[in-house]
Every structure is written in C-alpha cells, then in structure tokens.
Amino acid sequence: MKRIGWALFATVFIFFLSLIVIAPIISNIGYSSVEGSYHAATHAILISLLFTVIVCTMMIMEEINLIKEKLNGDKKV
Template identity: 60%
Template sequence: MKKILWSLVITVIIFFFNIWLIVPIISNIGYSSVESSYHLVTHSLLLSLIFLVIFCASLILERFNENNKKYDEN
C-alpha cells in the first residue's frame, strides 16, 4: 500500500511540474491557440514521460552493473 501511495504522490508532482514548468516552455515554441488548447498539456506530459523512462532505465542499468561487480568480486 505504501508503494502505491508513493507512486500516486510522485505522479501528482510530475503533473504539476509539467503544468508550471514544461507547458510554458513548449507554448513558446510555436503552438497556435487552437493547437495549444487541445494538445499542449498532452505533449508536455508525453515529453516528461519520455525523460522519466530514460532516467528510470539508467537507474536500473546502474543497479545491475553494481550487482554484477559484487558477484564478479566473489
């Protein structure tokens, strides 16, 4: 239950981070008012999701490398 609550809290933090930081940056790139009203938040969430997946994958690979070094030493 604790992991589910942490996941929910992190999801909410990522959403508000998107709304306050990523959306204004993307809106200055060149969205028109019609495009931004429908797609701006979706595109910012997708962009953040891409970077989040890359970050998590790098953490997982780093942890695997640490475990492999421990087993190689023994």
C-alpha cells in the same frame, strides 16, 4: 514497495514540472489558445514519459552494475 512509491512521485513531479515549463512554450509557438492548451498537456505528458523512461533506465543500469560488482567480488575471494 518504497521504490515504486518514489517512482510514482517522480513521475507525477516530472509531469507537473513539464506542464509548467512546456505549456507556456507550446502555447506561444503559434497554436491558437484552444489548440495550444490541448497540445501543451499532450506534450507535457510525452516529456514526462520520456524523462521517466530515462530515469528508470538509469536505475536499472545502476542495479545491473551493482550486481556485476557483487559477482566479481565473490569470484575474487
């Protein structure tokens, strides 16, 4: 349950961080003010989703490696 809370916190943090960083960039690319505001939020959601998937994949790979090490350690003894 603790990991789900940390994942949720990380997702919300990444969303707001990407919204703060990406929104001004998207607004200045050439969209009008209304289009830019909609696209900025959409792009922030997409970037937060991308980084969330990357972080979750890294955590899963780390757990798989720990399980492999544990199984290999049990076989050697």
